[in-house]
Amino acid sequence: MADWVVIASVMLVYLAIVMVIGLLSTRGREHSVDEYVNAGRDLGFFTTYFLLGAAIFSAFAFLGGPGWAYGKGAATLFILGYCATGLWLFWLFGPQVMQLGHRYNYSTQAEFLSDRFESRWLSVLVAVVSIMAFIPYMTLQMKGCGYVVSTLTNQRIPFELGALLSYGVVLAYVFFGGLRGVAWTNVFQGSFMIALAWFLGIYIPLKIHGGFEPMFRKIAEARPDFLLIGREGSMMTHQAFSSALLVSFLGFSCWPHFFMRLYNIRSERVLKKILVGYPLFAIFLVPVLLVGFAGIGYVDLESKGMDADAILPYMIQSMGLPALVIGLFGAGTLAASMSTQDTITHAAATIFVKDFYAKLVRRDLNDKEVMWWIRIAVIVFGAISYLFAVLGGESLVDLLLGAYGSIVQLLPLVLSAVYVRRATGPAVMAGLAGGVTTNYLIHFQVVPSSYALGIHAGLWGLGINIGLIVLVSMVGRPQDPRHLARFDLD
Amino acid sequence: MKKRNLVIFYFALLLAGFLWPGMLIANRVEPFVLGLPFLMFWFVLLIVIQAVSLLLLYWAEFRRK
Numbered sequence: 266m267a268d269w270v271v272i273a274s275v276m277l278v279y280l281a282i283v284m285v286i287g288l289l290s291t292r293g294r295e296h297s298v299d300e301y302v303n304a305g306r307d308l309g310f311f312t313t314y315f316l317l318g319a320a321i322f323s324a325f326a327f328l329g330g331p332g333w334a335y336g337k338g339a340a341t342l343f344i345l346g347y348c349a350t351g352l353w354l355f356w357l358f359g360p361q362v363m364q365l366g367h368r369y370n371y372s373t374q375a376e377f378l379s380d381r382f383e384s385r386w387l388s389v390l391v392a393v394v395s396i397m398a399f400i401p402y403m404t405l406q407m408k409g410c411g412y413v414v415s416t417l418t419n420q421r422i423p424f425e426l427g428a429l430l431s432y433g434v435v436l437a438y439v440f441f442g443g444l445r446g447v448a449w450t451n452v453f454q455g456s457f458m459i460a461l462a463w464f465l466g467i468y469i470p471l472k473i474h475g476g477f478e479p480m481f482r483k484i485a486e487a488r489p490d491f492l493l494i495g496r497e498g499s500m501m502t503h504q505a506f507s508s509a510l511l512v513s514f515l516g517f518s519c520w521p522h523f524f525m526r527l528y529n530i531r532s533e534r535v536l537k538k539i540l541v542g543y544p545l546f547a548i549f550l551v552p553v554l555l556v557g558f559a560g561i562g563y564v565d566l567e568s569k570g571m572d573a574d575a576i577l578p579y580m581i582q583s584m585g586l587p588a589l590v591i592g593l594f595g596a597g598t599l600a601a602s603m604s605t606q607d608t609i610t611h612a613a614a615t616i617f618v619k620d621f622y623a624k625l626v627r628r629d630l631n632d633k634e635v636m637w638w639i640r641i642a643v644i645v646f647g648a649i650s651y652l653f654a655v656l657g658g659e660s661l662v663d664l665l666l667g668a669y670g671s672i673v674q675l676l677p678l679v680l681s682a683v684y685v686r687r688a689t690g691p692a693v694m695a696g697l698a699g700g701v702t703t704n705y706l707i708h709f710q711v712v713p714s715s716y717a718l719g720i721h722a723g724l725w726g727l728g729i730n731i732g733l734i735v736l737v738s739m740v741g742r743p744q745d746p747r748h749l750a751r752f753d754l755d
Numbered sequence: 756m757k758k759r760n761l762v763i764f765y766f767a768l769l770l771a772g773f774l775w776p777g778m779l780i781a782n783r784v785e786p787f788v789l790g791l792p793f794l795m796f797w798f799v800l801l802i803v804i805q806a807v808s809l810l811l812l813y814w815a816e817f818r819r820k
Binding site for chain 1: 763766770773774775778782783784787789790791792794795798799801802803805806809810812813816817
């Protein structure tokens with residue numbers, strides 16, 4: 266049998282397994298919006314842990330992460346830093362948000378914020394900011410799938426078909442299985458890719474360089490500053506590294522697909538158990554980065570006209586590994602991409618219907634209609650992302666990086682909603698709009714980057730954001746204390 | 756309430772280990788630990804300390820119940 270047939274078969278078998286798990290997961294459950302969107306608000310430790318973990322193991326884990334290590338050296342440590350600290354803030358405001366979520370049956374971030382600040386338009390604004398961040402995110406996952414499938418089968422399966430396959434499988438189990446389908450497939454996909462990452466991360470550096478230390482010594486001899494931050498020969502300055510890490514730390518827990526999990530978890534105890542275990546996902550990522558470092562000195566991708574992100578697939582293919590292993594690697598990359606794509610598709614569709622459509626266009630939707638609209642939105646958002654993935658769009662990476670700086674703008678709103686009674690609706694809307702605008706203006710260099718002093722655009726946005734919230738709240742009228750009393754905690 | 760502030764301060768300190776200027780003390784290649792350059796080892800070490808700290812915090816909070 267030709268190698269590409271074996272490789273393609275392994276990936277197809279993998280896709281079939283995921284689909285079956287996704288479809289079986291909801292058997293015996295009731296058909297309701299609450300089940301579809303929130304998995305009955307009763308998810309335990311195991312499923313939620315992987316649900317949150319698999320969402321960061323995106324296509325970035327197997328393609329971008331090693332690419333960063335290979336091309337940017339120590340700058341890649343930024344990924345470890347934010348992954349380890351990203352959910353800390355949940356320890357602070359998570360229990361409160363959980364309690365209110367259970368009390369008022371929220372399913373989205375915007376439902377909580379717009380209820381607290383008595384503003385329908387806030388909900389619409391938050392939905393727009395979220396979806397603008399989600400579309401490039403989903404598109405990049407599909408591109409990752411298409412790229413890996415086509416590269417590993419030597420283009421026998423074209424890019425378009427590879428991306429379409431992953432779209433189809435994700436669509437099927439999100440459409441029928443809802444959040445529970447996503448959760449159980451993520452348990453499988455998460456464990457699978459962690460096992461694979463450790464195998465590759467230890468095997469490849471040992472095979473090529475005879476160990477980690479000899480590998481790093483070689484790199485350090487050739488380019489002494491490459492493994493450091495902020496030196497002359499480093500690939501990232503101190504300002505850029507620290508401010509990017511800070512923005513990711515602050516913004517991570519505000520990504521809607523993470524925040525929404527607060528409404529699905531069974532209890533505060535389960536939440537905190539997850540937070541204890543979460544930094545382990547950062548440790549799981551270490552081997553993936555090691556493979557990227559192993560590529561230095563092994564191949565010069567630039568001279569071949571290839572992108573740094575291609576480092577891992579390139580190495581896997583060039584090392585004379587058995588076709589079965591190459592196929593498993595392909596499946597692992599699909600796992601990483603799809604387990605992010607599904608969570609985000611589910612969140613984007615829910616947000617679009619509940620926070621945008623039902624607030625702006627049809628305010629009289631009943632539960633059954635909500636569920637069907639969400640399912641339609643799942644298909645449509647998938648299709649939009651697929652079109653973007655196929656039609657190119659090189660600037661997508663840039664768009665996604667910009668999105669991090671705009672998502673972090675939600676943090677002052679969440680904190681005000683929980684802790685600051687004096688903060689008002691118009692104030693937080695002004696803050697969010699100002700923060701997001703500032704971020705994108707600097708990110709896309711409408712404001713010359715020299716003005717930003719090399720500091721992450723999201724931090725400047727945060728400054729404007731907080732300033733506006735304080736100022737407009739001071740000028741405006743406070744909210745009715747009787748309304749605010751609804752948000753008192755037990 | 757005082758205990759809570761202390762906990763926040765402690766975790767802020769751990770976070771500062773990743774950031775300028777805290778990370779400057781580890782911004783070097785030598786010595787290698789576990790085969791990793793020192794800066795990378797520093798990140799891994801901090802992550803392990805963070806996980807253990809969170810575990811202690813969890814125990815402190817839920818042992819009573």
